[in-house]
Amino acid sequence: MAIEMGRPGADGLGDVVRVLGEWQDDGGPLQLHPGDVGWFWRFGVKRTAEATRTWSRAGEVLAVGLLDGAELLRLAFAPEASRDEELAQQVAEDVSAPERGVLPEGKVYVEAPMGALVQDLLFKDGWESGEPWTPLRRDLGAPVPDPGVHVEAIGPQQAHEWAEVLRASFDGSTFTDERWHAMAAGAPYADARCLVVRDEQGQAVAAVTVWSAGEGKLGLIEPMGVHRAHRGHGYGRAITVAAARALQELGSSSVVVCTPSSNVGAVATYRSAGFEQLPERRDLCRDAS
Template sequence: MQRLDFAGPRDLRHMQELASRLWSPTSRFHPGQLAWSRYFRPVDPDRLGDAEAIARWEQDGQTVGFGWAESPDWLELQVDPAHPEAAVEVVEWFEEWSDAEEQTAMVVEGDAAVEAALEAAGFAPQPSSPFFTHHVLDLRDLTPLPETPGYAFRSVGADEWGPRAAVHAAAWSDDAPSAVDPSSYRQVMQAWPYQPELDWVAVDGSGQMVASALVWLDPGTGVGLVEPVGCVPAHRGRGLAGAVTLAALHALREKGGTLAQVTPRGDDDYPVPRRIYSRMGFEPTARVVMWSRSLA
């Protein structure tokens, strides 16, 4: 097995190919999630920041696992269950790279290879911490769009990265300023598997974007990931987040998608998105939980 450290966008594509090959309703990643996580903030596509590291592992020319240290205290990883030894190597790599005294990893419950590797390294699940829950929806069961007087829904134009970034930032800056800006959203729009026909916004009577929903279609599986969704504060409470998501999902079905996935918080401290998706018909499949360890 060979370790390959990040050297540019092609490595991200290898990671996305692994996520697509392994996808199931209970697997950790969808290719769109990896694209969003890489490009939602301004970055150099060819280089990582000093506080970030990515490596992937190949066996016979095929990627069988990767580790993404989004920061010294935060590890994301996925491995092919047929190669559990890759999980051990990912965790060892993270141990060598990180000097953080408190470290956390996100794991799908039941991912035996990853759980065993983390447990052996001293990580333990944190059942009282916030967690996420995968939900899926068969697109044959989509409901019609609701009535939303005063608003219309449309897909984003290929040159609208500026206003599209603005509506996202306005919706996601309640606690701290969003990292999304026009340059980063332009990178999102240039990333595989982004399609502008699946990036939807709600607009008010003046044409201003006030809510948004981005869906990533993996052509290899027919699964569309909803990531992210938001509504600006002044227009909340009118069902726009759910309606714009439904509009994007109808477009997904028209593009040949068969299943939709979303991963909202599953704990009771942040219940609203989960309730919105449940009303649409999304059903829970697997929990994504925190594992952590202290080296202090």
């Protein structure tokens, strides 16, 4: 049977999230996570559906892609299909041809799991290595210590505080209360939590969202930020530890986070919270300009 590329539509996003969760495995490569889709959901269900692609054979989804912006496609593969030649060839053809409606002309990027055959095919076709990213992971089989600060789970009534901290954590961020509510309405958020750390005056100073993929599966931190006016007090480490504890309570077997290698401060923060630094990974880049 031939490989078919499709768009799930808003009604099919729940099935995509479920499949992505089933593919998360501590022993497998890092790849697109249900939480990545959940974080994108802040733009609304319509845009999330428009940004999602699936590749299937005989009705079985074997690969999922998320257009995280117009120029970046993030991929995940079923564990048994990462070296499937027919699948890899079809995905490579679809992402390389602008007329297929996946990636546009010009400079574009593909994030594929390490070891996936599609990487080999794209390199052979002239794609090159892009920016280095550093993944970090913490096993959740052992108890996670108390973070030593006041941590609060955020609901709809406190969404404005979480959004305010996030805006103050990232230069150029336009995150709004409305986007929080859109994200929280998405299918992946059923297995997610938003947390804040409060200082001694009760002010929210750090924020994080954690995404579970189900019992015994890999969990994800995306995003994590510390208010720029409250840095240097250990709040980044504290909320990262709190995030690990929350995912442990949700049944995750481990937790992973990925940050640009150039962000040495973030790498140091995650390591201080007990995360192990894993080998760098790179996007694939094609500049057809």
